[in-house]
Amino acid sequence: MAVPVLVAVLAAALAGAGAQCPAAADLRGVNGSRVCAELFTDDSPYYDKCCGGKSLVVECGADAPYVPWEWSGSVSSLVVGPRCQLTVWALPGKHGKTKTFGPGAVPRLQEVRRGLFGNWNNAIRGYYCKCN
Numbered sequence: 001m002a003v004p005v006l007v008a009v010l011a012a013a014l015a016g017a018g019a020q021c022p023a024a025a026d027l028r029g030v031n032g033s034r035v036c037a038e039l040f041t042d043d044s045p046y047y048d049k050c051c052g053g054k055s056l057v058v059e060c061g062a063d064a065p066y067v068p069w070e071w072s073g074s075v076s077s078l079v080v081g082p083r084c085q086l087t088v089w090a091l092p093g094k095h096g097k098t099k100t101f102g103p104g105a106v107p108r109l110q111e112v113r114r115g116l117f118g119n120w121n122n123a124i125r126g127y128y129c130k131c132n
Contacts, residue, residue: 020048020049020050020051021040021047021050021051021077021079021105021107022038022051022079022105023079023105024079024080024081024082024103024104024105025081025082027079027081029057029059033059034060034081034131035057035058035059035060035081036058036059036060036061036062036080036081036084036086036129036130036131037058037078037079037080037081037084037086037101037127037129038051038055038056038057038058038078038079039055039056039058039071039075039077039078039124040052040053040054040055040056040075040076040077040078040079041053041054041055041071041074041075041076042076042077043076043077043107043108043109043110043121044108047107047108050076050077050107050108051077051079051105051107053076056068056071056075058086058127058129059129060084060129060130060131061129061130061131062127062128062129063127063128063129064126064127064128065089065092065093065094065126066092066093066125066126067092067124067125067126067127071124072092072124072125073122073123073124073125074122075109075122075123075124076108076109076110076121076122077105077106077107077108077109078101078105078106078109079104079105079106080101080102080103080104080105080106080129081103081131082103083103083131083132084103084129084130084131084132085100085101085102085129085130085131086100086101086127086128086129087099087100087101087127087128087129088100088101088120088124088126088127089124089125089126089127090114090120090123090124090125091125091126092125092126093126094126094128096125097114097115097118099112099114099120108121109121109122109123109124
């Protein structure tokens with residue numbers, strides 16, 4: 001009887017061990033400063049395992065027409081802070097298709113449409129983030 005309970009508890013603990021998107025209200029900088037958004041390189045078919053991999057913290061007022069080369073085309077999920085707005089572009093230099101994200105988590109950018117056949121998974125090449 002104790003073994004099935006132990007297995008169930010262990011399975012529940014391991015299920016929560018994967019990455020999970022932080023709540024928008026939980027976005028804070030290292031020194032407690034306000035963060036506009038956080039971008040992540042990994043997503044998963046399972047929502048509780050999204051927002052993993054490397055993360056890029058975007059400060060309020062950040063304007064990046066060119067995403068750093070190691071991040072260009074590798075953002076798969078993101079979280080935007082409360083009272084903030086993240087605008088992204090599909091081409092460097094703020095060209096191409098654009099999309100604006102409001103507060104909250106987007107665990108799978110693959111599910112966000114970009115044009116008729118595309119999506120925003122690994123497509124962000126520039127961004128601007130503002131907070132009120």
